[in-house]
Amino acid sequence: MKITTKDGVQLHVEEAGDGTPILFIHEFGGNHASWEPQMQYFSRRHRCITYAARGYPPSDVPESLDAYSQAIAADDAVAVLDGLGIDKAHIVGLSMGGFCTVHVGLRYPERALSLTVAGAGYGCEKEFEEYFRGVSLEVAENFERKGAKEFSKIYALGASRVQFQNKDPRGWQVFAERLATHSDRGAAMTMRGVQARRPSFYDLEDELKRMAVPTLVVVGDEDDHCLQPGLFLKRTIPACGLSVFPKTGHTLNLEEPAAFNALVAEFIAQVEAGRWLPRDPRALPGQIMRTR
Template sequence: MPRVTTPDGIALHYEEAGAGTPILFIHEFGGNHESWEPQLRFFSRRHRCITYAARGYPPSDVPEDVEQYSQAIAVADAVAVLDGLGIARAHVVGLSMGGFATVHFGLRHPDRALSLTVAGAGYGCEKQYEDYFRGVSLEVAERFATEGARAFAPVYAEGASRVQFQNKDPRGWREFADRLATHSDTGAAFTMRGVQARRPSFWDLEEELKQMPVPTLVVVGDEDDHCLLPGIFLKKTIPACGLSVFPKTGHTLNLEEPAWFNGLLAEFIAQVEAGAWTPRDPRALPGQIMRTR
C-alpha cells in the first residue's frame, strides 16, 4: 500500500495514475481519496494524477489527538504528499474541505502550485453564519463520535446540498453515502472539530488573497447556497481568478456533474499551461457600467 509520511510522523495513503504534468486532488469531508475516481480516469490520459486520503481517513493514519488536525496541518500534508513523490509543482484541485486546503496551499506555497481549482468551498465563511457553522460542526462531530459513521452517514448524506446528487444519480449518490459510512468515527469527529470548526473565513484572508498570484478557478453549484457568496468573493479578490456556477447543482460537484467538471477543469489547465489565464484586465473596472470617456 503506497504511503508517504508527514513531518509529524503520520502515514498518508495515496494513489496515482498516468504521466505528464501533475494534478493533486484533495477530497472533501464527506468523501475520501476514492471520490476523485471519475477525474483520475479522465485526466490520467495526459497527466500524472495523485489523490490521497487525508489524515483521519483510513487507510491513512487516524491520530488520536484533536490537536493533530487543523487547516495548517491539512496544507502541510498536501505538501508532504508532493514532497514524498518528488513533485516540485502541481495543479491543485480541491472540493469543499479540500477546496479550503487548496486556497491555503496557494497562500502558503504559491511556488508549488501551477494552478488552483477551488470547488464547493465556502461553508462557515459568511460572517452572519460563522457561529452557526461552528456550532453545527461540533454537533456533527459529536454525532460521528457517539453514533458512529455507519449510523450517521444516511443523515449527513441527505443534506440540503446533497439531495441534488441523489435525485440526478441515485447510484452515484448511493456509492457516496456507502463510502461515508466506512469513515473512521474518530477521524471524522476530530477532522470536524480540528479543521472545519476552526478554519478562518475567506473574508479574514482578504489582504492575503489580493496578493496571491496563482491562476485560480472557483466552481460552485447554484443550489450550494453557502458557497455562492464566498465563490463570488474569491472571484473579486484573487487577481487571476475565474468563477463557474453549475446550474441546478449541489455540493458534490465532481461526482454530481463529472462531465461538466472534467471539461471545465481540462480547459482551465490548458489555458494555464498556455499562459493564457492571466490577472483581470485593469480596464475591467468593477464599478463601471458603460464607458463614456
C-alpha cells in the first residue's frame, strides 16, 4: 500500500500480523525488504510495519535536495503511523533508520512506545565528523556516476559488512543484490540530504538527557564507528540499555537475526510490563566500590 507524507511524497508500506505495533526503519544500504526476518518473527504477536524511505523505490524519489533531511525522515516515519491510524508504536531502526528512530523519540516522544537504535553512530565522533561528511558526498557521487548496479559491488564490501559475508555468504549476497537495485538518484540525494547533514548525537546531548522513551541500543563490536556513540547514548538517555554483539559488523538484524530478534523481543516485553526503567540513581557512574 501507499501512504502520502505532508509534502506529497508517496511511501510504499507493508504490514503483517496483529497486536501492539512495531515500525521498522531501514538503513541506507537496505530497503523495506531488509526487515523480512523481523517481519516474519514479530508478526506472530505484533502488528509489524516496514516501509521504503523516500528515495527508495517503490516509494517516490524526489528530485530536489530540499526534500531530504533528518527531520523530514522522522516526519515520514510518523506519517506512516498516521496513514495506518496508529497512535503509538515500538520503533526499531538500523543505521540511518537508527538515527531516524532517535529523532522520532526527540521530535515525537508521544508516538513511541520504545526505541531500538541499532548500528547507529556514523559521523557522530567529532574527530571523524568532517571525514564522514566528505566520504558521504563521495559515495553520493559514485552512486550517480557509476550507478547502484556497479557501485554496490564496492559499497557492499565495506569494513563493517565483510563480517556478514564471512558468516552468511548467501544472506550477504541477497543484501548486495538488494543494494544494486537502489535508485541512483535516490541514493545520492539521501546521502547528501540526510547522511551528510544530520547532527551528531553529541550535539543533541541536552535533548537526549530529557528523552524519557525506553531505549535499547545495539552495536556490533566490529562496527567501530558505532561503539563510542552507542556508549554515549547509553550514558545520556535516562532509560537506555546497551547490547554489544561479539564478532559482528553493521548489518546486525541480518547478520545475527536470531540474537537480534530474541534481544528486541525481550526488550519489548519488559517495556510492555513497565519494567524497563531509568537507571537507578544509586548506580553512580563514578563509584567503584561503596565504603560508607
